[in-house]
Amino acid sequence: MPRRWITRVKMIAGVMMITVALAGCSGSGPSPGAGSTATHPPQSGSATPQTMTSRDDLVSPSVLVWDSWREVTPTTIEVTFLAGPASCTGIHATVTEAMKDVTLDLTEGALPGSTDCQAIALTTTTKVSLTQPLDDRQVRQSAS
Numbered sequence: 001m002p003r004r005w006i007t008r009v010k011m012i013a014g015v016m017m018i019t020v021a022l023a024g025c026s027g028s029g030p031s032p033g034a035g036s037t038a039t040h041p042p043q044s045g046s047a048t049p050q051t052m053t054s055r056d057d058l059v060s061p062s063v064l065v066w067d068s069w070r071e072v073t074p075t076t077i078e079v080t081f082l083a084g085p086a087s088c089t090g091i092h093a094t095v096t097e098a099m100k101d102v103t104l105d106l107t108e109g110a111l112p113g114s115t116d117c118q119a120i121a122l123t124t125t126t127k128v129s130l131t132q133p134l135d136d137r138q139v140r141q142s143a144s
Contacts, residue, residue, distance in 0.1 A: 049123040050086050054093040058109025061092060066106055066141060074133035083108055083124040088117030093128050101138040104128060 066081040083089050090111050096103040106126075110117070 047123065049080065049125045050083075052083065052086055052089075052091050052124055052126045054126060054128070055090045056092060057112055058090050058092055058107065059112055059114075061107040061109035064091060064106040064108040066104070069104070069139050071134055072127060074135070075130045076127055077102070077104065077130065077134065077139060078125050078127050079104060079106070080123065080125050081106060082121040085118055085120065085122060086124070087111075088114040091124075091126060093126060095128050095130065097131060097137075099137075101140050102130060102134065103140050103142055105142050 064081060064083065066079045068080045070078050070080075072078050079093070081091075083091060088111055090109060092107045092109070094105045094107075096105075
């Protein structure tokens with residue numbers, strides 16, 4: 001398996017173990033996939049998500065599927081996803097606006113010069129700006 005897939009599998013396994021340990025064996029429903037317009041219920045627990053800002057200097061970027069979104073203002077959307085620690089990992093957001101929908105795609109990559117990064121997945125958010133108010137447009141992602 002490519003190294004980044006092994007890292008992602010380890011991150012997911014770690015999150016699953018922590019979730020089971022903290023919340024018992026209860027599961028949650030599936031996350032929205034490609035083209036999804038579903039929103040995500042509020043995060044349970046007391047952990048505050050880390051926040052990332054879109055950047056253009058990622059090393060070995062790969063597609064990142066986000067879990068949920070919410071409207072912050074008519075022209076701002078906050079997206080929630082799992083990512084590595086912000087000290088080692090960054091994201092890049094691409095927004096494509098159309099009359100009927102807004103496509104929001106994320107890529108994730110290592111930060112330049114980052115080393116010795118923990119293979120953990122953290123709930124993360126980022127805010128993206130729209131050129132026009134969201135109104136009744138659907139929010140989608142290309143990747144799955």
